[in-house]
Amino acid sequence: MRLLTPGPTTIPEQVLSKFAEPVIHHRTALFEEIFKQLQSQLRWLFQTEQPVLSLACTGTGAMEATVVNLFSPSDEVITVNAGKFGERWTKICKTYGLTVHELMVERGKSVELAALTALLDAHPHVKAVLFQASETSTGALMPVEAIVTHCKKRNVLSVCDGITAVGIFNLPMDRWGIDVLITGSQKALMLPPGLAFIALSERAWKLAEQSQLPKFYFDLKRERKMQDKLQTAWTPAISLIQGAVVALKMLQDRGHEAAFKHHECLAHATRSAAKALGLEFFASSPSPVLTTVKVPPQILEGKKIVKRMLEKYGVIITGGQDELEGKILRLSHFGYTDIFDVVTGIAALEMALLELGYPVELGKGVGAAQKAFQEFK
Amino acid sequence: MRLLTPGPTTIPEQVLSKFAEPVIHHRTALFEEIFKQLQSQLRWLFQTEQPVLSLACTGTGAMEATVVNLFSPSDEVITVNAGKFGERWTKICKTYGLTVHELMVERGKSVELAALTALLDAHPHVKAVLFQASETSTGALMPVEAIVTHCKKRNVLSVCDGITAVGIFNLPMDRWGIDVLITGSQKALMLPPGLAFIALSERAWKLAEQSQLPKFYFDLKRERKMQDKLQTAWTPAISLIQGAVVALKMLQDRGHEAAFKHHECLAHATRSAAKALGLEFFASSPSPVLTTVKVPPQILEGKKIVKRMLEKYGVIITGGQDELEGKILRLSHFGYTDIFDVVTGIAALEMALLELGYPVELGKGVGAAQKAFQEFK
Numbered sequence: 109m110r111l112l113t114p115g116p117t118t119i120p121e122q123v124l125s126k127f128a129e130p131v132i133h134h135r136t137a138l139f140e141e142i143f144k145q146l147q148s149q150l151r152w153l154f155q156t157e158q159p160v161l162s163l164a165c166t167g168t169g170a171m172e173a174t175v176v177n178l179f180s181p182s183d184e185v186i187t188v189n190a191g192k193f194g195e196r197w198t199k200i201c202k203t204y205g206l207t208v209h210e211l212m213v214e215r216g217k218s219v220e221l222a223a224l225t226a227l228l229d230a231h232p233h234v235k236a237v238l239f240q241a242s243e244t245s246t247g248a249l250m251p252v253e254a255i256v257t258h259c260k261k262r263n264v265l266s267v268c269d270g271i272t273a274v275g276i277f278n279l280p281m282d283r284w285g286i287d288v289l290i291t292g293s294q295k296a297l298m299l300p301p302g303l304a305f306i307a308l309s310e311r312a313w314k315l316a317e318q319s320q321l322p323k324f325y326f327d328l329k330r331e332r333k334m335q336d337k338l339q340t341a342w343t344p345a346i347s348l349i350q351g352a353v354v355a356l357k358m359l360q361d362r363g364h365e366a367a368f369k370h371h372e373c374l375a376h377a378t379r380s381a382a383k384a385l386g387l388e389f390f391a392s393s394p395s396p397v398l399t400t401v402k403v404p405p406q407i408l409e410g411k412k413i414v415k416r417m418l419e420k421y422g423v424i425i426t427g428g429q430d431e432l433e434g435k436i437l438r439l440s441h442f443g444y445t446d447i448f449d450v451v452t453g454i455a456a457l458e459m460a461l462l463e464l465g466y467p468v469e470l471g472k473g474v475g476a477a478q479k480a481f482q483e484f485k
Numbered sequence: 486m487r488l489l490t491p492g493p494t495t496i497p498e499q500v501l502s503k504f505a506e507p508v509i510h511h512r513t514a515l516f517e518e519i520f521k522q523l524q525s526q527l528r529w530l531f532q533t534e535q536p537v538l539s540l541a542c543t544g545t546g547a548m549e550a551t552v553v554n555l556f557s558p559s560d561e562v563i564t565v566n567a568g569k570f571g572e573r574w575t576k577i578c579k580t581y582g583l584t585v586h587e588l589m590v591e592r593g594k595s596v597e598l599a600a601l602t603a604l605l606d607a608h609p610h611v612k613a614v615l616f617q618a619s620e621t622s623t624g625a626l627m628p629v630e631a632i633v634t635h636c637k638k639r640n641v642l643s644v645c646d647g648i649t650a651v652g653i654f655n656l657p658m659d660r661w662g663i664d665v666l667i668t669g670s671q672k673a674l675m676l677p678p679g680l681a682f683i684a685l686s687e688r689a690w691k692l693a694e695q696s697q698l699p700k701f702y703f704d705l706k707r708e709r710k711m712q713d714k715l716q717t718a719w720t721p722a723i724s725l726i727q728g729a730v731v732a733l734k735m736l737q738d739r740g741h742e743a744a745f746k747h748h749e750c751l752a753h754a755t756r757s758a759a760k761a762l763g764l765e766f767f768a769s770s771p772s773p774v775l776t777t778v779k780v781p782p783q784i785l786e787g788k789k790i791v792k793r794m795l796e797k798y799g800v801i802i803t804g805g806q807d808e809l810e811g812k813i814l815r816l817s818h819f820g821y822t823d824i825f826d827v828v829t830g831i832a833a834l835e836m837a838l839l840e841l842g843y844p845v846e847l848g849k850g851v852g853a854a855q856k857a858f859q860e861f862k
Contacts, residue, residue, distance in 0.1 A: 116508050116723060127504030127724065131493050131677045133801050164679050166541050168719040169702045203701045292720075300508045300724035302541055302679045322699075324580045325546045342545040343669075345722075346493060347504065347677035424510050 110423045112453040114244045114272050114398050116294040116301055117443030120358060123298060126351045134346050140338035142353055147335065149356035150305055153274060153297075154289055155364075156281040160307040161331045162352075164345040167271040167292035170304035172200050173326035174267055174288050178236065178312060180320035181205040186227055186237045188219050188255075191245035192429050193269060197238040204321050209234065215432060216246045216400070218393040221254055228262055235315070236265035236287070241273035245429050247391035247400030247438060249277075256284045265312055271295060271304075275359060276371050276442045277396045287312040293348055296367075298355045298444045303348045371396040373484040374441035374450055377477040381454040382439075384476035385461070385468060390436045398440040406466045410434040416460040423456040447481045487800045489830045491621045491649050491775050493671040493678055494820030496728075497735060500675060503728045511723050517715035519730055524712065526733035527682055530651060530674075531666055532741075533658040537684040538708045539729075541722040544648040544669035547681035549577050550703035551644055551665050555613065555689060557697035558582040563604055563614045563641075565596050565632075568622035569806050570646060574615040581698050586611065592809060593623045593777070595770040598631055605639055612692070613642035613664070618650035622806050624768035624777030624815060626654075633661045642689055648672060648681075652736060653748050653819045654773045664689040670725055673744075675732045675821045680725045748773040750861040751818035751827055754854040758831040759816075761853035762838070762845060767813045775817040780804075783843045787811040793837040800833040824858045 111118050132138050143162075150160035163170055175197075179185065183206050187197040190213035201208045209231050213219050219239065228234060237259050241252050252268060259266040265287040270279055274289065275296030281289045286309070293303035308316065308328070316329060330341045359367065378399045382389065390400040403410035411434050414427045428436040439457070441450055454473040462468040488495050509515050520539075527537035540547055552574075556562065560583050564574040567590035578585045586608050590596050596616065605611060614636050618629050629645060636643040642664040647656055651666065652673030658666045663686070670680035685693065685705065693706060707718045736744065755776045759766065767777040780787035788811050791804045805813040816834070818827055831850040839845040 111510055113510055115720065116510060119508055124505045124507070128501045130501070131496055131671075133488055133490055133493060134678075135803070136795065136801065164541075164543050165546070165702065166720040166722070169542070172702045200701050203699050205699070294508075294720065294723075300722065301511075301720045302722035302725060322580050322582070324577050325542065325549045326702075343492065343543040343671065343678045345543070345677065345679035346671075348679060418513065424513065426512070 110449065110452055112423060112425050112440050112449060114295070114426065114438065114440045115292065117298055117440070118445065119298055119300065120355065120444045122358070123351050123355045126354045127347055129350070131347050132350070134340070134344055139346070142350060143338050146349060146353050146356065149353065149360060152360060153356065154281045154307050155279070155283065156307050158281070158307045158309060159332055159335055160305050161328060161335055162340065162344065162349065163304045163306065163326065163331070164302065164342065165304050166301050167290065167304050168196065169326065170290040170292070170306045171196060171269060173306060173328060174290060175200050175204055175206070176321040176323040176326055177316045177319055177328040178265070178288070179204065179206055180318065182207055184209065184231055184234045186211055186224070186231070186234050188224070188237065188239035188250065189213060190217065190219055190240065190248055190250065191215060191243040193240050193243055193245055197269070201238070216248055216390045216392060218248050218250055219255070221251065221258065224255065225258055228258065228264065234264055236267050238267040240269045241279055242395035242397045244272040244397060245432065247394055247398050249393045249395035252279060252286070253284050256286050260285050265315060272397050275367065277368050278364070281307060285309065293352065296443055297352065299348055299351050302345050303352065371442050373481060374445065374447065375399060376484055377447060377450050377480040378439055378441050378454070380480035381450070381473035381477040385458065385473040397442050398438050400436050400438050403435055403437060404461070404466050407461070407464045410437055412464055413437060413460050416463060417456045421456040421459065423453055425453065425457070447477070450477050487826065487829055489800060489802050489817050489826060491672070491803065491815065491817045492669065494675055494817070495822065496675055496677065497732065497821045499735070500728050500732045503731045504724055506727070508724050509727070511717070511721055516723070519727060520715050523726060523730050523733065526730065526737060529737060530733065531658045531684050532656070532660065533684050535658070535684045535686060536709055536712055537682050538705060538712055539717065539721065539726065540681045540683065540703065540708070541679065541719065542681050543678050544667065544681050545573065546703065547667040547669070547683045548573060548646060550683060550705060551667060552577045552581055552583070553698040553700040553703055554693045554696055554705040555642070555665070556581065556583055557695065559584055561586065561608055561611045563588055563601070563608070563611050565601070565614065565616035565627065566590060567594065567596055567617065567625055567627065568592060568620040570617050570620055570622055574646070578615070593625055593767045593769060595625045595627055596632070598628065598635065601632065602635055605635065605641065611641055613644050615644040617646045618656055619772035619774045621649040621774060622809065624771055624775050626770045626772035629656060629663070630661050633663050637662050642692060649774050652744065654745050655741070658684060662686070670729065673820055674729065676725055676728050679722050680729065748819050750858060751822065751824065752776060753861055754824060754827050754857040755816055755818050755831070757857035758827070758850035758854040762835065762850040774819050775815050777813050777815050780812055780814060781838070781843050784838070784841045787814055789841055790814060790834070790837050793840060794833045798833040798836065800830060802830065802834070824854070827854050
């Protein structure tokens with residue numbers, strides 16, 4: 109079965125085989141050595157000098173950790189709701205009694221800076237802007253650097269959900285001045301889900317000192333103190349940490365630039381294929397993470413395409429969620445993935461589309477992907 | 486390296502090899518089939534008809550989930566603090582603004598029912614008693630059935646941390662009327678850490694309906710609703726769930742009675758060995774989970790024994806934590822463990838003790854363990 113989904117992504121064989129090795133005990137020098145290596149790898153991944161904390165949870169846990177560690181009841185924040193994941197920031201902040209100014213963004217669109225600055229102007233007491241680097245539910249890329257720059261100017265914290273972004277495209281935390289950056293294990297890190305990573309800027313750590321919201325499992329100050337001793341506050345997800353060191357070594361061997369270029373190339377190939385097949389793009393500023401296309405009018409129900417690809421061809425792509433259910437297709441192209449995964453995905457898509465009544469010249473999309481790949485510079 | 490620790494425990498080869506298999510996508514019929522099987526296995530494990538929820542976190546996360554889902558600010562609870570883990574209940578409850586009546590229990594002792602009932606009498610508005618089935622930091626077994634019975638009589642909820650207990654000794658949730666029971670993956674379930682399991686009685690679910698504490702990642706009502714659809718609220722720890730089905734099948738093949746008897750037998754063998762070596766027991770009502778002994782006066786620092794066993798012999802036992810640091814040794818005997826693990830552990834202990842100046846006749850403890858094992862009925 110082939111995973112062309114925005115997480116979990118395919119796990120490399122050398123990482124999978126690591127999981128077949130015995131799990132070590134976490135209160136040992138051996139664990140501490142591994143954990144030390146992971147920390148340096150994560151700082152490389154996040155492009156930061158700050159500690160990157162490892163939490164035994166999935167990405168949503170790290171989003172909640174951010175909120176409960178930075179804020180106090182009735183603090184004002186702005187959330188950028190450009191899709192399901194932006195909406196999640198809103199929900200978490202409201203759960204904890206924050207005053208949330210939600211910037212609604214049309215599905216498939218990127219946030220407009222003018223709208224954001226207007227909202228910042230209207231609410232001078234806002235402490236942070238919470239947003240996604242890539243809104244994976246729509247495929248839209250957000251203008252991270254510009255958002256961060258605007259936040260910095262106003263002394264507002266920038267909180268970036270990079271769950272499906274870190275390691276896929278460039279998000280230099282320190283250089284851009286991102287105040288909080290998070291990611292999850294089952295994305296660019298090519299691991300099973302169950303680990304989340306989070307880094308805070310000095311400014312964010314200062315705000316964390318004043319936070320009055322309750323936290324225990326997700327207490328980042330405690331986690332940081334323990335991490336300084338090469339330990340975790342609670343029992344860590346040891347096997348995932350053992351695997352993470354192997355996966356991150358692979359990422360390091362390739363290097364950031366090559367990885368970012370690779371993902372851009374696969375995005376370009378996928379988009380060339382979709383275009384050749386006459387499919388209409390959904391996201392206006394598409395992210396290198398995934399390509400979203402509208403379900404063609406000849407096929408009313410997008411779910412049928414996803415189902416056919418899975419059941420007949422063993423290729424998993426994802427459809428739309430919530431209000432986009434059945435309306436879009438999401439083709440991912442990141443992680444342990446190369447041009448031949450794109451070829452496979454497009455080939456399966458072509459066959460499924462044809463079988464469901466959409467006119468396709470078989471191989472046309474595949475050829476376009478190959479051509480785009482060869483010509484990519 | 487041999488793990489004779491109260492978690493993580495050794496993972497069976499057939500479970501480890503499962504982790505080398507590709508991770509499946511969680512929004513598929515295949516995952517739902519696996520997850521359905523896991524749910525039925527977990528109900529068997531917990532001896533309950535209630536749903537047992539799977540959370541992507543370690544045990545402490547499930548403890549916090551319990552507190553934030555059952556209670557409201559300033560609710561009154563009793564926590565049984567018989568060690569580090571009981572103290573954790575207190576800390577979590579206080580973090581969330583509950584009024585906590587803490588029943589302090591001398592380290593190594595079990596809770597006295599008279600003290601508990603007196604505290605219940607003194608505080609008629611208490612909503613729940615939170616306790617451990619086995620206080621793993623001291624090795625003391627708690628009188629779970631009696632605590633639950635007392636709670637039921639007074640219409641007070643019984644919240645049992647069974648993290649290092651479920652699957653090791655008998656805790657029939659429904660029959661005894663335990664209101665909340667939790668466990669973690671890296672204990673009797675023979676899995677890596679990263680999954681926690683929790684079940685609530687009907688009474689507990691009713692209380693959860695009224696809870697006013699904030700929760701998002703640990704929202705059990707949401708989790709239950711999703712589980713009814715064979716899904717999880719957030720991305721599940723898929724690989725651990727795939728492994729859990731294999732591990733639980735092994736437990737089911739053995740059956741509860743055989744497993745409980747097996748652990749009692751290993752406890753008996755370990756204790757016979759410790760006695761033969763002249764070591765003094767620390768816990769007065771010892772749990773079948775582990776045997777705690779005092780560090781002999783000839784060796785001032787208990788840490789030296791643990792260190793020697795690890796570094797020279799590759800056998801990991803644990804010492805005391807916090808105020809018990811250096812004062813006790815904790816020898817675990819549960820999970821994927823048999824008499825030969827006990828033999829190994831005792832043999833390593835004998836050699837380490839001798840080398841550190843404690844008089845030992847090599848093989849005496851081992852022989853006593855063997856004899857106890859053979860004679861155990």
